[in-house]
Amino acid sequence: MKALFLAGGKGTRLRPITNELPKPMVPVVGKPLLERNIERLKEHGVDEVVLSTCYKPYKIEKYFGNGEKLGIKINYISEDIPLGTAGAIKNAEEFFDDTFIVFNADILSDINISDMIRWHKEKGAFATIATTEVDDPSAYGVIEYDEKGFVTAFKEKPKPHETDSNLINAGIYIFEPELFNEIPSGRTVSIERETYPQLLEKGKKIAVYNKCSYWLDLGTPDKYIKAHKDILNGDFKMLNHDFKKSPQYISSTAKIHQNAKIVGPCYIGENVEIGAHAVVGPDTFLGDNSRVGASSKIIGSVIWDNARVEKGALIANSVIMSNCKVDMNTEERNVILTEGVCHPIAV
Known part of the structure; x- marks a missing residue:
């Protein structure tokens, strides 16, 4: 089975984290989100992926290469200008001649791809859309479906009285290769707003797969922090460590002063140093080679690799990016620190 990752987005809402980094390369618990998702698909028998890129594609290609280090074949196709979701799929037509998966590269999900493929085949569907439930669907495009599990209508940002459905598109699809015949080439095309409604009009069978118990779009800084807190x-289970049973993960190479206080849940990476009387946690991730000075305090935050928090500093609900330093005795709440500049997070 082959999969196409739509990895061309600029991640505008996630700035400044994505100022110099493609959104799929943003680290989640120390590894790029895209790598995490590729690893998950590999567990379900996907042995070849195509990465459709647009924004800073060289950074993605430099990191993944041909996929050898992940034990999977990786091909690349790049857009000179954004082509939209369906346009990007059409652009990758040369790589697919059988049933294939499409995965938005900026989401976290516990979806069982093997089970979704089984469902797709069982339904004899032309396309299958993974969905997730939301409390208030009025801000989304809603999917209505029948008792057999097939789509009956797509409604964009409906008012509460205009739909009984609370299912939205989760950004994971399975298609038959005949889909390529339904997408025009050479222009921007949206799968959600153009292709799917047209398929429905033509009577194509579009199945709904509603078995995602966890789904999150890492579109904003607050959701980025939430993803780490959930893990x-x-x-959301991403690591081999069971945080429900043991809320603290501390690497064997970490150096923690005996008078420091570690409050779970937290993750402390390789070669981390934590000084005397420092407090780390709860809900805190410390990346590899990070340094936490004496009497400092870090709560509900994500500290990337090689970052430094100096003596007496307080960090809360924030992201400190790689190679950044938080000065001595400073207080940072609800910020992203990049290259010495603090950017407030909307709360």
Whole structure:
């Protein structure tokens, strides 16, 4: 089975984290989100992926290469200008001649791709859309479906009285290769707003797969922090460590002063140093080679690799990016620190 990752987005809402980094390369618990998702698909028998890139594609290609280090074949196709979701799929037509998966590269999900493929085949579907439930669907495009699990309508940002459905598109699809015949080439095309409604009009069978118990779009800084909190609290399982049973993960190479206080849930990476009387946690991730000075305090935050928090500093609900330093006795709440500049997070 082959998969196409739509990895061309600029991640505008995630800035400044994505100022110099493609959104799929943003680290989640120390590894790029795209790598995490490729690893998850590999567990379900996907042995070849195509990465559709647009924004800073060289950074993605330099990191992944041909996929050898992940034990999977990786091909690349790049857009000179954004082509939209369906346009990007059409652009990758040369790589697919059988049933294939499409995965938005900026989401975290516990979806069982093997089970979704089984469902797609069982339904004899032309396309299958993974969905997730939301409390208030009025801000989304809603999917209505029948008792057999097939789409009956797409409604864009409906008012509460205009739909009984609370299912939205989760950004994971399975298609038959005949889909390429339904997408025009050479222009921007949206799968959600153009292709799917047209398929429905033509009577194509579009199945709904509604078995995602966890789904999150890492579109904003607050959701980026939430993703780490969910992982550390065991609400989304990404690591081999069971945070429900043992809320602290501390690497064997970490150097923690005996008078420091570690409050779970938290993750402390390789070669981390934590000084005397420092407090780390709860809901805190410390990346490899990070340094935490004496009497400092870090709560609910994500500290990337090689970052430094100096003596007496307080960090709360923030992201400190790689190679950044938080000065002595400073207080930072709800910020992203990049290259010495603090950017406030909307709360």
